[in-house]
Amino acid sequence: MFDNLTDRLGKTLKNLRGQGRLTEENIQETMREVRMALLEADVALPVVSAFIEKVKERALGQEVQASLSPGQSLIKVVQAELVSVMGEANEALDLKANPPAIILMAGLQGAGKTTTVAKLGRWLKENKKKSVGVVSTDIYRPAAIKQLETLANDLSLTFFDTDVTKTAAETATTAIEAAKKQFLDVVIVDTAGRLHIDEEMMSEIKELHAAINPVETLFVVDSMTGQDAATTAKAFNDALPLTGVVLTKTDGDARGGAALSIRHVTGKPIKFVGVGEKTDALEPFYPDRMASRILGMGDMLSLIEDIEQKVDKDKAAKLAKKLQKGKGFDLSDFVEQLEQMESMGGVGAMMDKLPGINDVPQDMRDKVNDKELARQIAVIRSMTNQEKRYPDLIKGSRKKRIAAGCGQELQDVNRVLKQFKMMQKMMKRFKKGNMANMVRGIKGNMKGMRM
Structure with missing residues (x-):
């Protein structure tokens, strides 16, 4: 992810080498190139405009250290602002609830929700030592139910059957009651893919949310849709009280516009990113580490x-x-x-x-x-x-x-x-x-x- 943006920013910031200090003139010229790089990365225009203004303001202010070269100074400012745009720090899942803590997954069809449910279940099991149950409320697609069952069995997660004659809310409630009897720590509820303009389907997920009262409502979105991902997330957030976002398919997205747009547009943090097809390819999202990668500094901590x-x-x-x-x-x-x-x-x-x-x-x-x-x-x-x-x-x-x-x-x-x-x-x-x-x-x- 961010390959094109990293290349463009690297070339642009290198152009400041050999200049004595940061001035309004060379910052203006550099920011014009940075603006083009961000737009090419499919970052939402309001995000780009706000980002450029804040970088200019900080670069010409008192934050630049005299010991740094102009290029280093601007990189320091750009990195700090990238972190700010993406959310300052990783926001962990809030699982403080009487067991089982319920996580509801929402999103468009084809975004990778079912696979992400399995990945998140594995991550919670291996990294947080939680016992995890999963249930599909996608009563319209038997194949999706079967897919989740197969993944759950492969990962030794508890799978709860779906009765397609019942509503999504009834299916989830039944699974949660069963999970309580088994003393599970977490239940992850998969949902059917839906468009935010489909009133009937949005009404169904609102009813589901009200019935199970999840501690986390995560919006799963395909990063390859660029800034449209942020727009869709905002529409879902208007209908549901989202607590965070999971970006999928980031390994196939060379632009990265979604990661830079979502927090600004929705006000919701990116909590995880999917970095591949395998069930272990899910990582917590760290804005500071991602900013370093965007600027070609790598991510040694990860x-x-x-x-x-x-x-x-x-x-x-x-x-x-x-x-x-x-x-x-x-x-x-x-x-x-x-x-x-x-x-x-x-x-x-x-x-x-x-x-x-x-x-x-x-x-x-x-x-x-x-x-x-x-x-x-x-x-x-x-x-x-x-x-x-x-x-x-x-x-x-x-x-x-x-x-x-x-x-x-x-x-x-x-x-x-x-x-x-x-x-x-x-x-x-x-x-x-x-x-x-x-x-x-x-x-x-x-x-x-x-x-």
Whole structure:
């Protein structure tokens, strides 16, 4: 998300290099470019106008530090204002209620509500240690009910059946009563997709809201609809007392206008963003971290949290101990590293959070393909345990067998073995906790490695 905006802002703010100080003239010129960048990112016009005025005001005020260059000064101001536009800080779910706390999900059809219900259930279960139940009140689409049931079973969430002969309010009330008997912490209620101009459907969700009195009413919206997402959210907010927004499909939106428009237009915070199709691809929304990513500064805090949550610490400690004892790094270790990377969303997801990634040429970034990660894992899984332990055994006939076993070409096997050799060479420097040697190894291998 924000790829185009990040590129435009980066180029625009770099133009201030070499200038002695911020003046009304160079700020005016830069802000004209920033305005165009925001409009191209499909940010709502009122948001753009208010943003530009506030940045100008702060840049010409007393907030700019003398120790910073003009470019750094303006970046500091732009970052602070981006954070302000998106909501200052992450606003967590308010689950303070007699169990079960009820979360109602609303939104247009096709926005990804049902998948988001499952993602949120998983997030609450894994990160907040909550017992979670889910129920669908979409009595018009049996397929949506079945989809939620399948996802709930896969994630070990409690699924409550839907009686299509009953109203949405009756279905939800029955599920909540059952959840109380099972002492569940949270019940997430999925609803049918509806247009805000459909009076009958809006009347149904108002009745549902009144019947279950949720502690959180979240509006699920597709970020790829741009500023229309903010307009639709406002219309729903006029009908329902929304407490927050979940932006979906942010991994496919290079513009990011929805994220920058929603808080200003609706007054409601973005609480979560969907960053992929898998059920673990849901992240809390942090305005300060998102502002850093927009300005090409990366998001190291989120990357560190991903590592903390998704990397198997026991396996990492075991590998470190093995290397410190002087034992070799083999293909079993290599495939474990690839699988850890895959569990974190792949190379692309990690790259988005690295500082300075926009300085990497676009053609190089375009070559990053997470399908390659899956291909490498498939190649190594096609090997015998002996071959993984002793890679030098893998010669001509074995390579052909491995390629046939995983449905890949011979050159794919050769490429994996070459990448393994580079990694093995780097790991040899990681002995007796000598991190300096490790860093030198990384630098030495960077020349030979491709993204």
